[in-house]
Amino acid sequence: MQLSNLFKLSLFLTIIVGIVFFLVITFFLPPNPSSQDSVANSVVSVNDQVSQITAVNGPTKDIQAAVFTEQSEPLIFFHLSIPKIGVATAVESVGLTPQGAVDVPRDPANAAWFNLGPRPGESGSAVITGHYGRWKNGEGSVFDDLNKLSQGDNIYIEDEKGETTTFVVRESRKYDPTADAPEIFSSSDSKVHLNLITCEGTWNNEAQQYSERLVVFADKE
């Protein structure tokens, strides 16, 4: 009889533990948007100012620059608004991945400003990236509808002082993921540009990425 009670107790505890485990796994697991993003975000802390940067196809080099995305809470510098596709989101600040690629927002609902280039509104080509694709519970990403933008559509950037700069879409282009495309990051016309980047095409499970990149080129109004 005592043994029977012991088994009853064990059975009860096991069921409780199982239910708790199930609930935790199902409801409290933080959204982990993408295996690629995990790699991108597992970078050197910005507190360690002297970091290693890997040159593209080249050796490493010591350099003092806060170019990596920090692991702490993302810094929000701007707010991005694109009324036509219903985007109204915070813009994080990101740098390069250790592989020399432009980093991506930590939060799929956010966009990210590439902080090695000019700030949006400054002379030159500012770059903002955003995720594409379905994530937790089927929710969409910030730039899912970027391909619906067309020439003449407005993009608004509000900086930390509350000042808004308006950009007008000039064109959209598709790129191979490995493209060497300086025109996205630099310009020599002394004007103010904003270029938005996201993914497009079909998912390649082996490469863990989509087959194309979509870049929307916009100019200050």
Add this chain to the structure above:
Amino acid sequence: MIALVAAFLFSFVGPVTVQAATAPDLGAAESYAVFGKAGVTNDSAVGTTHIWGNVGADATNVTFLDDATQVDGVIDSGVGVEAAILSAYGELAGEGVTGALDLAGNNTVTPGVYTVGATNLDGTLTLNGEGVYIFRSSSSISTSGPAQVVLTNGASACDVYWQIPTAMTIGTGTVMVGTIITNTAEITLATGASLNGRALSRNTQVTLDSNSITEPVCTAAVSGGGSNQYTATINVVKTVINDNGGTKTVADFPLFINQAPVDSGVTNNFYFFFPGSYTMSETSDPGYTQSFSGDCGSDGQLYLYSNENKFCIITNNDIGAPVVAPPVPPLIDVVKVPSPLVLPDGPDTVNYTYTLRNVGTVPVTDITMVGDTCYPIALTSGDTNADGKLDLTETWVYNCAKIISETHTNTVVATGWANGLSATDIASATVVVNDEIVPPLIHVTKVPSPLTLLAGGGTVTYTERITNPGTVALSNVHLTDDKCSPMAYVSGDVNGDSLLQTTETWTYTCQTNLTQSTTNTASATGEANGVTVRDLALATVTVAAAVPALPNTGLTPEKEVSSWNIGLLAGLITLASVLLIAGLKKRFN
């Protein structure tokens, strides 16, 4: 005449010896690297001898020397050269002797007049220190084995003379220095021997064989001098950009003016009697590109007029694997103010105050201040956190005091480092002695925006501010930049009188497109009381060479399913546990 002035100079500033040596007047022979009255013969028919300078001889007796590819000057009969050589030979013979010297073995000597007898130089003869060296033989001299003459601590090939009554035979591979004058016999350079100097055979011939002969063009770096004897100065300043993994520093690039070695940031005084072209060069490194700015043309040459103080900036940029993230260059600003500016009653002490600021975005380390008149330049305040770095919020103040005895413009060159790049700024100031004229001061600061550009480059805006740290207003203020124009005036002439008052800051801007890392130099000039002053400002902008890879912004489509899979797995584990417990209970019951 130059030699006469040199002799005059060295009588004041030469080394302390029993008999101070003075340079002879080479006269018409000065512009000749090689002269052989009876002829100049290159024994090697393959013609690998190269002579940087003129060749003088009876034109019919110059053999196997090509005046297009081997002689970097003219080949002519050398009118008046023989007489000039004889005169110089006599001057050398007449100087008082410092001591005797056996050239065999290794020897180190200071400036002076040495009798060397009929000896054989077979080791290293080190000439240590600035001044004139005369080696006088009673017979012939030869060299052999690994013989070489080494110049140290300011010794110059310009100031070395060999006076030889008979023959000079320079052995295979010898590295020889100085102006060699033989009276009655020939000068022979064996295979591969080199000479940094002149080979002047008054009465016979010069025989060559695959040699390198470089005629020195004389500079004299005279410390602490006044302006009367020196008519112009050149300061060669080295900047280094390591934005592709390079590690070289300023010291890795030996600098030369007309092939005479000079130090970065040190003012070189020139005495001459007609304006001339000067060539800056360096021992280059195959891992670095080289570019000139400041007063130098792109070929490293500048034209020097009397009473000019010119600056030549040589920038080396490393060649390496393309880097995506350009390093942020440092940017510093130095102001020099003498007090007093004028000494109407003659020589007196002048206190120089140097103010150094960080006008960039990154802390600057390894700060050096090189002055040409006052020493030591001592840091008196500013490094508030005592970390040895010129932080963005810090202003470092240096002081130096010196008795100034004549009207003089002197210079300080400040250098610092960050992220593998050097930053340099230059400040000059004039002090007037024995006159009532108050000299003006001018100062320019240059700040580029942005300091870095991604691959492909882009537009950079330079904002340049001119101030007047002196006591008198400046007129005819002009600002130029060697790699950006036009320099547009924005604001600052508050009272609209076109004079830069001591309270005013005049602001200019200039835009340019850069596609590669660039160091440029701004030059601001102004006048007051008949004195023209100038200040320079240097700034580097780095441009990356590799384009960033495009971001991977796609989310894994299966991600939402995988969470459910984990939940499902947990449920199955729970179910299995229930079944297992139930089975056990049944069994024990």
